[in-house]
Amino acid sequence: MNLQPRRNEPQPVTLADIAREAGTSQSTASRALSGRGYVAADVRERLLAAAERLGYVPDASAQTLKQKTSRIVGVVVSDLENHFYGGLAAGIEQTLREADYRMVLVGDNSESGEEIAAVRAFMAMKTPGVILTPVASDAMTLLHRRGVPVVEVDRRLANVPCDGVVIDNVRGAREAVEHLLELGHRRIALLVVDTDWTSDAGRVQGYRDAHAAARLAVDESLILRFPFHDPTAEERISGLLERHAPTAIFAANNLLAEQAWRVFRARGLALPSDISLVGFDDVQWTGMVSPGITTVAQPTIELGRRAARLLIRRIDEPHADPVHELLQPHLVVRGSTGPAPR
Amino acid sequence: MNLQPRRNEPQPVTLADIAREAGTSQSTASRALSGRGYVAADVRERLLAAAERLGYVPDASAQTLKQKTSRIVGVVVSDLENHFYGGLAAGIEQTLREADYRMVLVGDNSESGEEIAAVRAFMAMKTPGVILTPVASDAMTLLHRRGVPVVEVDRRLANVPCDGVVIDNVRGAREAVEHLLELGHRRIALLVVDTDWTSDAGRVQGYRDAHAAARLAVDESLILRFPFHDPTAEERISGLLERHAPTAIFAANNLLAEQAWRVFRARGLALPSDISLVGFDDVQWTGMVSPGITTVAQPTIELGRRAARLLIRRIDEPHADPVHELLQPHLVVRGSTGPAPR
DNA sequence: AGGATGTGTGGTTACGTTCCCACATAGATG
């Protein structure tokens, strides 16, 4: 019951084997297969044929060792189980693959230590670049010191120049809150994750901007900040409803929207007659529950694609000016928002 | 506007630098840092301190070249955008990271060509093992010939001995259909993806088994097979309802369940009074719509974790007997299933 | 006393690739 059949091809075939087979030097074989440098057409043919025949697979580690860079891009996101980050990774992977790069994917649970560990591993494997949803600036510093190109996605954090793609959180949040204000709501609660990230800060800003534009003061007691995975989130939302009587809630990410929704269901609150709800990030369920949830939709996959494209560009042109792309979200109005009760 | 600050550390520090700094030979430095072989306690301390001080990061490509194996596990799944595969990848990544492996993640869109390309890349980078949701046997053959350990997850395909983790699809499907039969349904339609994978085959089998156990003949016209991303899926489901009047539908994956659900909604069919629905894979929305969808829940993240654990075991003990784990799904009964209309 | 055995160290090679360099030939240019 031996699982390893003592491999039919004990040692993989190397460039030297190909060269011998085709009767050329190793140098020529390398040129023919890598496509760099002169090599006569017929000789190239002969070498390619030999490589094909022997099933040659170039040794990536030897290439990396020599060239001091690999084809493996490092990607680190906050939470792989969250559908948003999953979509992000999907977009990144797809674009990288089309450009013949591979993706090493790491989840850091929003912990700076994990982020740094991942980045260390990336440096060890000589990644040509890194894409990250930044947690702390240490990781970025490490990469910058080594001259490794970085693209920030979903939020900005860097204190050094680097590329980035984010969505316009301020505008997304402002439109959401304006929508509620237009419906006559004046006590609009904000549920948001307690970070110093630009994503969350932008959503808070948009909330404030909408109020300011309507010449309304913000009641700070309506702003609730949550840690990442807060087991007491639903309790706190319940408490908010009891003590501060909002007529609408703007939940600044998909998880908080879901939790708010569950609280409403548990308390028997009807959307939108008893209370209105707007979410952020148009995940699957928002369009399936009834009434549907009004949501700020963000182009998740596209966000990933753009990040990958930016990185590839940066790898090809290391000295180009840093680019910062801003993708536009859009408000999807569904049945969860309606006129404020009087 | 120069983005690359001409790296503060032009060339990364190597083992030789550490050895010089600590006044030992390179060999000793290697032993101290890798932890293999003898080295005096005080000398080890000195070397570790030097490494820390100089910010030493071992060169993974050099290690891989020398050791002929890397710490990067190759993972290929069918569709990264699908939440099921996302969860699978999340479970795998988490477990690999705990064991100090990294994950290269590739999506193959269920195309054999992409799968093979991914596997080629894995071989080039000397992955110590590969986890895949298999599409065709060619990829497996390639890996097996090279003696690379493989773990199949979600479905079995290999014609060579290898480890695998799947859930008990037959039982999951049987329980789902038995539940419907107990409710008095006799015309139960089956929606299933048209593959030769054990996952789908198992679900069809479970469907048949339940009928057989109840001494009922299966009406073959109630079994609908779909290509992967079938844009006409909803039309076909609609047609099924019109022409074959099922009183219940068993949708054998989360996507088909969603499509069936949309068709019901579009046609104004009420669950469960007009028709009953059972899905497979307990994704988020099934518990949020009303009525909730009765579903065969599978432990997705755990599936990934097990696969990774199996691979790690195989890497450590290459000659152990192949292991084939079977995880149990369980039926979550919600409001979408009720007595058959008469 | 003489060999095992265990501990500790350093020299050297090999892993598979790329790329610099030297060199060769041919045709074009002065």
Add this chain to the structure above:
DNA sequence: CATCTATGTGGGAACGTAACCACACATCCT
């Protein structure tokens, strides 16, 4: 005719690491 450029080829030195080997010295056993 001498020189230049373009094209083509092969030799050989790296890249950074791990591991084999030789060697040195203790300690322990017979």
